[in-house]
C-alpha cells in the first residue's frame with residue numbers, strides 16, 4: 001500500500017519536482033548553447049546552428065536506448081539514477097568547458113586553446129544527450145507506475161501536472177540563464193559569464209537527482225522481466241519466418257500475423273507485442289505534427305525578425321511555456337469537462353486529431369501574417385531583372401526620363417522619374433545604427449533610433465564644412481519593419497492549443513495502452529515521432545524551399561490536414577484496450593498464475609538456448 005495525499009501517491013511529488021529541475025537544466029542550457037558556440041568558440045552561424053540541431057536530434061533519439069535499458073535490464077528506477085548521474089556529469093563538463101581562464105595563459109580574455117574547449121564541450125553535450133534522452137521515457141512511465149488501478153482519474157491529472165512542471169522549469173530557465181550569461185566574471189579578465197549560465201543548469205541537475213533519490217523509499221518499483229526487447233525481436237522474427245514458411249494456401253489463415261509465433265512463443269508475450277505494434281502503427285502519421293510544431297523555433301523566429309516590436313528573443317522563447325501553463329488547466333478543468341457534459345465522447349485519439357488541426361490552423365495564420373509582411377518588404381531584383389537607383393542631391397526636384405524596360409526595377413530618390421507608363425518616386429541606401437559622422441574637424445551628431453529592417457542614405461554636401469549639419473539630408477531607402485509582432489500571437493496560441501491536445505494526450509495514451517513491461521518502450525516510441533518530425537523539417541524545409549514563404553506555410557498546413565484525416569481513419573479502427581485486463585485474460589486462458597507464467601517464459605528461453613547449443617555442437621562435429 002503506497003502513502004497517499006488527496007488521492008495521489010505521495011511519491012509523485014518527488015517525480016514532478018525531479019522533472020521540473022531536469023527540464024530547467026535542459027532548457028536553460030539550450031537557451032545559451034548557440035550563443036556559446038557563436039561568441040565563445042567563435043563558430044560561424046551555420047556551424048553553430050548545425051551542431052545545435054544535431055544535439056537536439058540526438059536528445060530525441062537516445063530515449064530508445066534508455067527505454068531498452070529500463071525495460072530489459074535495470075528497471076526504470078535504477079536507469080533514471082544512473083543516467084541522471086551521466087547527465088549531471090555532462091552538465092558539469094559543459095560548464096567547465098566554458099571557463100576561459102583555464103586556457104587563457106596570456107590573459108587577453110580569449111581562450112588560447114580552442115581545441116580543449118571544443119573537445120570538452122562536445123563530450124559534455126554527448127553525455128547530456130545520453131542522459132536527458134535516456135531518462136525521458138522512463139520518468140513519465142515511472143510516474144505512471146506509482147498509480148493503482150482505482151486511480152485512473154488521478155493518473156490523467158498526473159500527466160497534465162507533469163507537463164505543467166516541464167513548462168514551468170523551461171520558462172524559468174529560459175528567462176534566467178541568458179541573464180546569467182550577460183553578467184561579467186573571470187579570474188584574470190572579466191568576460192560574459194558562461195560558466196554561471198551553464199553552471200546553474202548543472203546545479204539544478206544535481207538537485208533533480210538528489211530529489212529523485214530522496215523519494216526512494218516511497219516508490220513503487222517494478223523490476224524488468226528479463227531481456228524483454230530481445231524476446232520481442234526474436235518473437236517477431238520467428239512469426240515472420242514461420243509465416244513465410246507456411247505461405248502456401250493449404251495452411252489455414254491466422255487471425256493476426258503475430259499468431260504465427262504461437263508454435264514457439266508464449267501467448268502472453270504475443271498478446272503484448274500485438275498491443276505495442278497496434279500503437280506503433282498508429283504513430284506513423286504523427287511526426288507530421290512535430291514537423292510543424294518545431295518550425296516555431298526556426299521559421300517563426302525568422303518571421304519575427306522581419307516584424308516590428310522589442311524583446312523578440314524573450315517573447316519567442318517564453319510564449320510557448322506561458323501559454324501551456326495557462327491552457328493546460330483551462331482545458332483540463334473547463335473545456336474537456338464541458339465537452340463531456342455536452343454528451344460528446346472526446347476520446348484521446350479524437351483530441352490528438354483536433355490538436356493536429358489546430359497546428360494546421362496555426363500555419364494558416366502564419367501564412368496570413370507572412371502575406372502582410374511581404375506587402376511591406378522592399379523589392380529586390382530577381383535573377384532576370386536589373387535594378388537602377390537614381391539619387392538626386394539637389395534641393396530641387398529633377399526630371400529624369402528612362403526608356404521603358406520591363407526587366408528594370410527602378411528606384412529613385414528625390415527624383416521625378418518618367419517612363420512612358422509610370423511615374424516613380426522612391427528612395428536609396430545605407431546606415432542601420434546610431435552613429436556619429438566625422439567630416440574633417442566637424443562633428444555632426446546623429447542621435448536617433450533607426451528602425452529594424454530599415455536602410456538609410458545620408459547625403460553630405462560639401463557645404464557641411466561651414467558648420468551646417470542641417471544640410472545633411474537623410475533618405476529612408478527601405479522602410480523599417482512595420483507589421484507588429486503581436487500579429488504572431490494567434491499562431492502561437494493555436495499551435496500551443498494544438499500541443500496541449502496532442503502532446504499531453506499522446507503522453508497519457510502511450511502510457512495507458514502499453515503492457516506493463518513495455519511502458520518505457522512505448523514512451524520512447526512516442527518521443528521518436530518527435531525525432532522523425534525534426535528530421536523531416538531538416539529535409540523538406542531546408543532542401544525544398546518554395547519561392548514564397550507564405551506558400552510554404554500553406555503547404556505544411558495542407559499536409560497536416562491530409563495527415564490528420566488519415567490519422568482519424570486509423571483512429572476510428574483502433575479499439576482502446578486495458579493492457580492489464582488482456583494480460584490477465586491470457587493468463588486465465590492458459591490456466592497459469594503469474595509466477596508460473598514467468599517460469600514458463602524462462603524455460604522457453606532456456607530451451608531455445610539449448611537448441612542453439614546443440615546445433616552448434618552438431619555443426620562442429622560435421
Ligand SMILES: N[C@@H](Cc1ccccc1)C(=O)N[C@@H](Cc1ccccc1)C(=O)O
Pocket residue numbers: 023027163166167170171174317320321324499503527530
Ligand atoms: N512546450 C514544450 C517546452 C518548450 C519550452 C520552451 C520553448 C518551447 C517548448 C514542452 O512541453 N516540451 C515537453 C514535451 C515535448 C515536446 C516536444 C518534444 C518532446 C517532448 C518536453 O518534455 O520538453
